[in-house]
Amino acid sequence: MSDIAIESATGWLSDDELETTRERMPILYVEAIPVRVDEHGEVTHVGLLLRIDPEGTVSRSFVSGRVMHHEQLRAALLRHLEKDLGPVALPRIPVSTQPFTVAEYFPTPGVTPFHDPRQHAVSLVYVVPVSGDCRPRQDALDLVWFTPGEAASASVLDEMQGGRGALLRQALAHVGAAT
Amino acid sequence: MSDIAIESATGWLSDDELETTRERMPILYVEAIPVRVDEHGEVTHVGLLLRIDPEGTVSRSFVSGRVMHHEQLRAALLRHLEKDLGPVALPRIPVSTQPFTVAEYFPTPGVTPFHDPRQHAVSLVYVVPVSGDCRPRQDALDLVWFTPGEAASASVLDEMQGGRGALLRQALAHVGAAT
Amino acid sequence: MSDIAIESATGWLSDDELETTRERMPILYVEAIPVRVDEHGEVTHVGLLLRIDPEGTVSRSFVSGRVMHHEQLRAALLRHLEKDLGPVALPRIPVSTQPFTVAEYFPTPGVTPFHDPRQHAVSLVYVVPVSGDCRPRQDALDLVWFTPGEAASASVLDEMQGGRGALLRQALAHVGAAT
Amino acid sequence: MSDIAIESATGWLSDDELETTRERMPILYVEAIPVRVDEHGEVTHVGLLLRIDPEGTVSRSFVSGRVMHHEQLRAALLRHLEKDLGPVALPRIPVSTQPFTVAEYFPTPGVTPFHDPRQHAVSLVYVVPVSGDCRPRQDALDLVWFTPGEAASASVLDEMQGGRGALLRQALAHVGAAT
Numbered sequence: 001m002s003d004i005a006i007e008s009a010t011g012w013l014s015d016d017e018l019e020t021t022r023e024r025m026p027i028l029y030v031e032a033i034p035v036r037v038d039e040h041g042e043v044t045h046v047g048l049l050l051r052i053d054p055e056g057t058v059s060r061s062f063v064s065g066r067v068m069h070h071e072q073l074r075a076a077l078l079r080h081l082e083k084d085l086g087p088v089a090l091p092r093i094p095v096s097t098q099p100f101t102v103a104e105y106f107p108t109p110g111v112t113p114f115h116d117p118r119q120h121a122v123s124l125v126y127v128v129p130v131s132g133d134c135r136p137r138q139d140a141l142d143l144v145w146f147t148p149g150e151a152a153s154a155s156v157l158d159e160m161q162g163g164r165g166a167l168l169r170q171a172l173a174h175v176g177a178a179t
Numbered sequence: 180m181s182d183i184a185i186e187s188a189t190g191w192l193s194d195d196e197l198e199t200t201r202e203r204m205p206i207l208y209v210e211a212i213p214v215r216v217d218e219h220g221e222v223t224h225v226g227l228l229l230r231i232d233p234e235g236t237v238s239r240s241f242v243s244g245r246v247m248h249h250e251q252l253r254a255a256l257l258r259h260l261e262k263d264l265g266p267v268a269l270p271r272i273p274v275s276t277q278p279f280t281v282a283e284y285f286p287t288p289g290v291t292p293f294h295d296p297r298q299h300a301v302s303l304v305y306v307v308p309v310s311g312d313c314r315p316r317q318d319a320l321d322l323v324w325f326t327p328g329e330a331a332s333a334s335v336l337d338e339m340q341g342g343r344g345a346l347l348r349q350a351l352a353h354v355g356a357a358t
Numbered sequence: 359m360s361d362i363a364i365e366s367a368t369g370w371l372s373d374d375e376l377e378t379t380r381e382r383m384p385i386l387y388v389e390a391i392p393v394r395v396d397e398h399g400e401v402t403h404v405g406l407l408l409r410i411d412p413e414g415t416v417s418r419s420f421v422s423g424r425v426m427h428h429e430q431l432r433a434a435l436l437r438h439l440e441k442d443l444g445p446v447a448l449p450r451i452p453v454s455t456q457p458f459t460v461a462e463y464f465p466t467p468g469v470t471p472f473h474d475p476r477q478h479a480v481s482l483v484y485v486v487p488v489s490g491d492c493r494p495r496q497d498a499l500d501l502v503w504f505t506p507g508e509a510a511s512a513s514v515l516d517e518m519q520g521g522r523g524a525l526l527r528q529a530l531a532h533v534g535a536a537t
Numbered sequence: 538m539s540d541i542a543i544e545s546a547t548g549w550l551s552d553d554e555l556e557t558t559r560e561r562m563p564i565l566y567v568e569a570i571p572v573r574v575d576e577h578g579e580v581t582h583v584g585l586l587l588r589i590d591p592e593g594t595v596s597r598s599f600v601s602g603r604v605m606h607h608e609q610l611r612a613a614l615l616r617h618l619e620k621d622l623g624p625v626a627l628p629r630i631p632v633s634t635q636p637f638t639v640a641e642y643f644p645t646p647g648v649t650p651f652h653d654p655r656q657h658a659v660s661l662v663y664v665v666p667v668s669g670d671c672r673p674r675q676d677a678l679d680l681v682w683f684t685p686g687e688a689a690s691a692s693v694l695d696e697m698q699g700g701r702g703a704l705l706r707q708a709l710a711h712v713g714a715a716t
Binding site: 395397399400432435436450455458532533534 | 572574576577578579580609611612614615629630631632633634635637664666711712713
């Protein structure tokens with residue numbers, strides 16, 4: 001959820017205010033797992049964002065970010081999808097805002113399968129088919145497509161942080177992907 | 180579910196066999212409620228099939244039909260969508276085959292909210308966005324688009340049979356439509 | 359969501375801090391609709407909390423309240439159920455924390471079907487069977503059980519505020535109640 | 538789904554009729570995964586039925602069986618739970634008949650992750666908390682409780698047939714179990 005610095009600089013809360021709030025309240029997030037589907041709606045590929053930190057460590061994650069004050073969930077989803085996948089990804093936001101799961105990221109490891117050292121974040125998670133061209137817009141990011149089988153492999157899951165490997169397995173289970 | 184006569188004539192069971200089986204077993208159906216969505220995934224219109232019987236009675240219904248032997252749910256959904264909406268409707272079958280509800284149609288009225296005089300049918304129901312051009316292919320049928328508010332009006336609900344008015348309300352509740 | 363005053367007095371945020379935060383961030387809530395079920399799991403009754411304000415206006419609502427910092431959703435649900443229904447209600451928290459719907463309460467009326475003049479609240483909503491004895495513990499509250507048909511009647515729905523009538527209808531649709 | 542022989546002997550279809558129908562139609566099943574939960578609704582144990590065939594091969598499975606003609610899903614679930622777990626298991630049938638997943642068992646291996654050599658079965662799958670005493674009633678069966686972590690281990694999953702290991706993983710993902 002590294003978008004925070006950018007958002008807080010331009011957004012509703014100053015950095016200081018965000019820091020203070022994070023120590024007091026759970027922060028609401030939306031998270032989207034981009035997928036490619038065939039005409040039967042079957043997931044053929046899962047898209048994972050790639051980031052390489054200055055030390056050269058590879059990590060993979062989903063589209064995610066905070067829900068702003070007075071922003072609807074659908075608008076937040078669309079905003080973060082555009083931010084991470086570019087303007088022509090053509091995401092298909094689900095018809096229902098019921099998330100397929102809720103991931104509770106705790107600052108203390110081990111409370112739940114999900115961990116975020118900066119905050120207590122509660123994330124509504126969606127699988128979102130995208131049919132257009134994905135162009136990650138932030139320098140350090142690329143988007144890589146994996147088959148469900150590849151995505152469920154240990155080598156990929158190990159590159160996901162904060163429990164997102166478990167979340168990816170939940171998503172694959174939800175769509176009935178053979179892994 | 181008037182597609183049965185057609186299906187049984189061309190399909191896996193003879194008419195006689197289907198009649199016999201219907202007296203012995205629940206018959207598995209899929210049902211799709213076609214919708215138009217905006218870029219936020221919000222439902223703007225619901226599509227209802229229109230039929231006028233020889234006496235001039237108007238009835239409205241969804242896309243529906245049997246699941247055949249050795250046919251997957253996704254394939255059955257796509258087949259019935261093409262049958263009822265034509266080849267260029269561009270339906271977006273959901274990424275998960277989990278239905279948003281299961282409608283149990285009983286031959287005896289009053290057992291459940293759903294009634295089918297011909298059989299005990301168990302129907303897995305999905306909301307399916309369609310983005311293309313819908314051309315109902317069977318003579319007596321037209322497809323009419325309603326806003327969620329119009330679809331939830333008494334005048335429309337009263338034209339739905341077998342409890343499908345209740346099913347439509349369930350679908351609108353599922354997608355969070357303001358009605 | 360009148361529990362706020364009480365919570366903030368004893369809880370993680372001072373009144374002032376909560377006020378400030380409410381102007382900046384969506385606030386995360388859980389909401390529970392208590393039900394009685396028969397041995398088939400079918401909902402026989404829906405429990406609505408009753409409140410009469412100083413002017414004598416009757417309003418009905420669900421169990422609800424904020425999720426605290428470093429509190430799990432399941433714990434928040436249980437805490438609010440005990441607060442509103444007493445210690446021997448024996449609620450059965452669902453096996454999955456996937457809510458059946460997410461209600462977005464906006465301070466501006468009309469943005470969504472849900473309205474809360476004090477804040478932007480995002481509420482994860484659950485249907486929770488309770489099998490024990492419910493004893494609302496706060497003076498102005500009683501709990502009244504309605505059949506699904508009674509709960510869906512205009513006279514009851516009209517006594518629900520902030521769009522909770524629509525939420526109740528969604529819950530009844532979700533459990534397949536004949537109304 | 539070895540309950541078929543018994544059911545067909547006492548039930549709505551003769552053995553011959555059932556055989557004929559199985560070659561023509563998908564057969565509707567319900568499947569229940571029994572769990573123990575704590576007061577927060579968190580799954581602490583998963584119950585798997587144990588069977589040892591004459592050759593000494595161990596296999597593990599869920600509660601499952603056909604839906605009969607004119608039988609509601611809730612009634613079918615309760616009937617099969619009583620048949621497999623005994624009369625005092627005190628199962629808590631879910632408030633909604635929406636299954637958390639639909640498993641499509643095909644007679645041809647590899648079409649879906651699920652395989653049943655005898656038939657095309659479509660199974661609506663539920664996680665069902667049981668709070669009472671489970672006494673499997675058929676000679677060859679025992680019920681063994683596993684923690685989610687144990688249930689997800691290769692040694693247990695390998696003893697499940699027809700793809701039920703994948704189904705168990707889907708259930709654990711649905712309830713958010715740390716595995």
